[in-house]
Amino acid sequence: MTEQHDRAPSPPDEAGRVFASDRLPLAIAYADLLATEGVVRGLIGPREAPRLWDRHLLNCAVLGDVVPQEASVCDIGSGAGLPGLVLAIARPDLRVTLVEPLLRRTTFLEEVVTALSLPHVDVVRGRADALHGERTFDVVTSRAVAPLERLLQWSMPLVSPDGALVAMKGSNVADEIDAARPVLSEWRCAEPEVLTLGDGVLVHSTHALRVAWADPAQVGWPLAPAKRSSRRRRSR
Template structure:
């Protein structure tokens, strides 16, 4: 079996032509610098696997960037479980209009995130070391993003308390997203969420489209209020 130490030194992947259209000419250099950091420091520090470096653009950077298609202009974004910055840092590079907070519990990852933010001059990005449930801004973000953090049932419990009344969870998901929605039905009802919307992004620019899920509040005026009890529950409390 080949160990990590036996593999050749990581090298930055070549930039595909489609990246210019996705990031724009004025942001492409930042995306390339971030790709180089992921492929070198990111691999050495164990933030991504060494075999991911050659396919960083197709599997990671481009599909995270097109998540911006589902995010309005000039809004606040909280990216939970940011890891090495996917999708949060990619969105910050592609969309300088967004105000982004990266939430990540592991120190070695937040150290890397802080370094990248400083190196790339991403002044609109804040890094918080902690878990989603520890973030103080309850219902304070227009959009809450994530990628491969948890099944939808758990993701809703972590993300929706951060979503503003007129905001939404916008999470990257795989091909099993419909099954996840079915499993999460009780949680969706309990949290008073609207019907989830499955999105297909990047269809005109990427070979492989990105799948995402958007979940908003069913009634924005009720966000943050305690759930009303059923008549049966009220009767039990009076007895």
């Protein structure tokens, strides 16, 4: 990475409640990389740098409260690593895969993983649907990627039978659920659960949406392998 002299703001007191003492220095180093290289490369807006901790790092770290121990996690549309890299920093027990199609972003992610020595993190350049039928995860997460009806189609094929989509969402999450009712039914999903995160830690609590399979014994998704194969043949 190129040398930069700007740094992120000092971590607030709440950071010590979210990150263990041995993980906080990694979070500080990541914040500095976001405030410098992240801004230079257009991954984080310049106005975001002063509020990295409250708006981004702490906001993402509390997602770890609803991720099971030693889970495999896939962060689709990872961008600058939010929330996937933050989860990996806060939770070394997790196995985290960051999926991002843009080269300049995956280059940054790979450099951060190397700089912070995060051996439990894998960076995959590509779209989420490139992994459909190839891999599944205990948790598939995302932040500000797409409305729920589209997010389900990208995420649910990656969710293991006993896993769940756990996406960070804004205050309009109830409206997204209503709009996605037909897709939830098509994908045989259980009733979505809205989770409130960060009470007592964040100035403003945040929301996550958890969607599991209605029946883990009968997981099925519309994009069947036979259909995928036939499409590949037609495209050649």
